[in-house]
Amino acid sequence: MGNSAGESGSLTREPLDAARADAFAPMFKALGDPVRLRLLSMIASARGGEVCVCDLTGEFHLTGPTISHHLKVLREAGLVDSDRRGTWVYYRMIPAALAVMGTLLETGIPV
Amino acid sequence: MGNSAGESGSLTREPLDAARADAFAPMFKALGDPVRLRLLSMIASARGGEVCVCDLTGEFHLTGPTISHHLKVLREAGLVDSDRRGTWVYYRMIPAALAVMGTLLETGIPV
DNA sequence: GCTCTGATTCGACAGTTCTCTATAAATTCG
DNA sequence: CGAATTTATAGAGAACTGTCGAATCAGAGC
Numbered sequence: 001m002g003n004s005a006g007e008s009g010s011l012t013r014e015p016l017d018a019a020r021a022d023a024f025a026p027m028f029k030a031l032g033d034p035v036r037l038r039l040l041s042m043i044a045s046a047r048g049g050e051v052c053v054c055d056l057t058g059e060f061h062l063t064g065p066t067i068s069h070h071l072k073v074l075r076e077a078g079l080v081d082s083d084r085r086g087t088w089v090y091y092r093m094i095p096a097a098l099a100v101m102g103t104l105l106e107t108g109i110p111v
Numbered sequence: 112m113g114n115s116a117g118e119s120g121s122l123t124r125e126p127l128d129a130a131r132a133d134a135f136a137p138m139f140k141a142l143g144d145p146v147r148l149r150l151l152s153m154i155a156s157a158r159g160g161e162v163c164v165c166d167l168t169g170e171f172h173l174t175g176p177t178i179s180h181h182l183k184v185l186r187e188a189g190l191v192d193s194d195r196r197g198t199w200v201y202y203r204m205i206p207a208a209l210a211v212m213g214t215l216l217e218t219g220i221p222v
Numbered sequence: 223g224c225t226c227t228g229a230t231t232c233g234a235c236a237g238t239t240c241t242c243t244a245t246a247a248a249t250t251c252g
Numbered sequence: 253c254g255a256a257t258t259t260a261t262a263g264a265g266a267a268c269t270g271t272c273g274a275a276t277c278a279g280a281g282c
């Protein structure tokens with residue numbers, strides 16, 4: 001890839017350059033809202049690897065359009081993908097995205 | 112700790128409840144800005160474990176107050192801590208915070 | 223085709239955020 | 253003390269965000 005921020009990609013190894021920061025920040029930003037964090041968690045932990053929007057909406061005291069908006073933010077951040085099957089729309093996680101973020105946050109300190 | 116979201120804490124294991132989402136979202140939100148992502152990276156990767164604000168400011172095309180604002184956001188999110196020694200203020204990472212976030216993002220899928 | 227249901231888009235509004243300038247606080251040094 | 257330096261706070265303005273209600277789009281089934 002030829003980047004200058006280390007192959008491990010960890011934030012703690014060396015300073016992130018501006019271009020990479022611009023690329024990664026939107027992912028963190030997408031998770032920076034409690035509703036989206038729960039949505040992603042529901043999607044990521046769903047049995048079968050995907051979940052219907054109809055099963056997400058009821059878990060929040062929010063209208064459909066608002067849930068739809070948050071799902072769009074997650075989608076545009078590259079964290080999830082969706083596809084329609086008949087009447088319903090199913091969302092699934094993009095595992096590589098979470099992996100990238102997780103790698104960025106590695107401290108090298110055992111938890 | 113007696114939580115209901117699993118000891119591993121991973122987002123992918125089971126859905127995050129609202130209270131935990133409220134607790135964790137601000138950390139992600141704090142990293143959701145490219146300037147703060149770079150600031151945290153500079154702080155986290157600094158030799159000696161800490162860095163003087165005077166060494167951060169020059170790396171951005173932003174005024175001092177703006178950098179100060181972003182550092183405050185990182186501090187209030189619990190990601191960094193600061194202390195003044197003489198004229199200068201030094202910031203250092205709180206490693207446990209990054210570890211918590213990293214654990215949340217674990218997919219169980221080897222990178 | 224018409225209607226019903228599920229999901230998204232549109233338009234609006236209150237609240238928040240990012241940035242700046244100006245000012246203030248903390249500390250050192252003469 | 254007074255001046256210089258470094259960092260933080262206060263206040264303001266433009267831009268963005270989260271939420272809603274209304275309208276629209278996509279399919280299923282009569």
